[in-house]
Amino acid sequence: MKKMKMNGYCALLSTVMLAGLLAACTAKNGDDAAKADSSDKYKADGPRLGYKYDPTVTISMGRLNIPTIKYKEGENIQDNVHTRWMKNELGIDLKTPWTVQGWDNLNAKVRLLLSANEELPDLMLIQDPLLLEELIDAGKIMAVDDYFNKWASPTVKEAFSVDPAAWYVTKRNDKHYGIPTLTSGVPGGRLMFIRNDWLNKLGLQPPKTIDELEKVLDAFVTKDPGGNGAKNTIGLTAGLKNSLIEQTADVSPIFGAYGAIPSQWMKLKNGEIGYGSVQPEIKPALAKLREWMAKGYLTKEVALSDGTKASEAFAAGKAGVMFGPHHTNLNSAKNLLKNVPGASYDFYALPTGPDGKVGYAGEKSYSSVMVINKNFKYMDAFMLYLNSLYEFWNPQGTLFRYGLADGYDYVMVNGKPEYNVPGGKQEVKDKHLTNNRAYFPGKEAVIYKKLHEGGKAESSIEKEFEAFGPMQIKAGHLSNNVYKNTEVPTIFTGAATKTMKAKWERLEKMEKEMFFRIIYGEAPLEDYDKFVQDWKAGGGEQITKEVNDWYNSVK
Known part of the structure; x- marks a missing residue:
């Protein structure tokens, strides 16, 4: 990535009156980033941008190693284009003392460190609210308010103020213990992806209701649209191993068609907050899934597969229908066209239920929380990192003028950026x-709408989205704008309540076991x-009472 020119940056920063940075800019002109000894880290009196530590500062982070993330040859989670950017452009040397696969393993690793009273890495990404509470109770992580x-x-503050609910899970006694990882606002929405070639072959119309979908x-399942004679077609592919409401290949639209979403807290007709899994509308949805399992519309492996695994069935041409976010166009659906000659698909609105209801599981305004060791010495460096990432959304910024990295998400051809990267992005x-991306809630919806309506792509992210092609632009617009009101939002985003800490794990286990037993026909619906x-x-x-008390305190 090209090195930032400080003279241009000084002009930009003067418009937002960041006095501390102006001092850094005037300290040194030319093509090099400003440098300062790390011992002056507490002297910065404002946000830092265009700044490089010299000597470098070292930050450690225990990380989630996600198998689906692809690296170029010779790169890995510890040494890649992004870690090198951190070191070369910001003067931050990232060390990774340990990695684990899967959130459950990360939770176990952190709890083991807590029980042994071992020192935690400087940074960790935490998804489990109960584990976050344990870290706060143990006094192991710092409150971030003063530093933030x-x-x-200004860009970071604006992004993190769009939805104050993103901060609720980190709050304890008017302080915030960690920085939430924001989502896009409507992270992918939900669409119904269907094999169009199969519909055409069988003379069927795209379904609009649950009955038509059935x-x-x-x-x-019964008429062998794939033509292999094996009668092994999966009707609806779904992965329920982790949750009934995963973003990809979930069944929340089936529950939403009956008026309640399991495993999340939702606003009820009386204005109170209730847990979706115990609402009366859940029972007929469970009955429908039970019926579909018995008829073979769902595969018996749904309880053993997560969303990623289930989506592979659609990509391989084995399944006819899948619920997924708009970016399914960029992975599973796209791979279907590569893997199965002659295959075609399209996406549609979610099916309505018997009473005309429609919905899917909304997502929280945050996906995880970055927690910081209470002994961490370089909070200014982490904020420099965060500020720098969010320059991606600054149309006047120069840091990510064309994209995140040349040769990765764009390539320069004759002095101009191209977003269709040879060999694949x-x-x-x-x-x-x-x-994930440094999300700015609501921005993607605006971009997709602009491009869908024929607007010219101007910024680097608009050009990136334009390169996705018309199918993805249409899907993104429908999900983020047209179908946005079909989302059933999750209301409770606060820290674990007192009773949750003691009993929620057992209640979740009981719920999962009962729902699967009913769906698989191992227990009567009346159970x-x-x-x-x-x-x-x-x-x-009691937890419901505590959740409502929390809601009344923040609404």
Whole structure:
């Protein structure tokens, strides 16, 4: 990545009156980034940008190693284009003392460190609210308020103020213990992807209701649209190993068609907050999934597969229908066209239920929390890193003028950036410390709308989205704008309540076991009513009261 020119940056920063940075800019002109000894880190009186530590500062982070993230030959999670950018451009040397695969393993690793009273790495990404509470209770992580207020850039502060609910999970006694990893606002939405070639072959129309979807699934499973004679077609591919409401290949649209979403807290008609899994609308949805399992529309492996695994069935041409986010166009659906000659697909609105209801599981405004060791010495350096990433959204910025990295998400051809990278695009954003883009809530929706309506791509991110092609632009616009009101938002985003800490793990286990037993036909549907009673008596009723108390305190 090209080195930033400081003279241009000084002119930019003067417009936002960042006095501390102006001093750094005037200290040295030319093509080199400003340098300062790390001992002056606490002297910065404002946000830092265009700054490089010299000598470098070392930051450690225990990380989630995600198998689906691809690296170029010779690169890995510890040494890649992004870690080199951190060191070469910011003067931050990232060390990775340990990695684990899967959130469950990360949780176990951190709890082991806590039980042994061992020193934690400087940074960790935490997804489990209960584990976050344990870290706060143990006094192992710092409150970030003073540092964020002092050193976050205007762009960062704006992004993190769009939805205050993103901060709720980190809050304890009016302080915030960690920085949330923001989502896009409507992270992918939900669309129904269907094999169009199969619909055409069987003379079927795209389904608009649950009943019509059932007829399509039956035809896909019984009439061998793939033509292999094996009658092994999967009607609806779904991965429920981790949750009933995964973003990819989930079944939340089936529940949403009946009016309730499991495994999340939702606003009820009476204005109170209730847990979706114990609402009466869940029972008919479970009955429908049970019926589809018995008829073979769902594969028996749904409880053993996560969303990623289930989506592979669609990509391999084995499944006819899948619910997924708009960016399914860029992976599973795209791979279908590569893997199966003559295959075609399209995406549609989610099916409505018997009473015309429609919905899918909304996502929280954050996906995880970056927690910081209470003994961490370089919080100013981490804020420099965060500020720098968010310059991606600054149309006047020069840091990511064309994209994140030449040769990865764009290539320079005759002095101009091209976003169709020969040999395939290599994502840089999934190598960020958050494993995703530095999201600015709501911005993607605006971009997709602009491009869908024929607007000219001007910024680097607009050009990146334009390169996705018309199918993805249409899907992104539909998900983020047209179908946005079909999202059923999750209301509770706060820290774990008192009773949650003691009883939630057992309640979740009880719920998962009961739902799977009903769906697989191993327990009668009537057992759902007993589950609701046991859930309430086992702590659920008290937790519901605590969640409502929390909601009344923040609304």
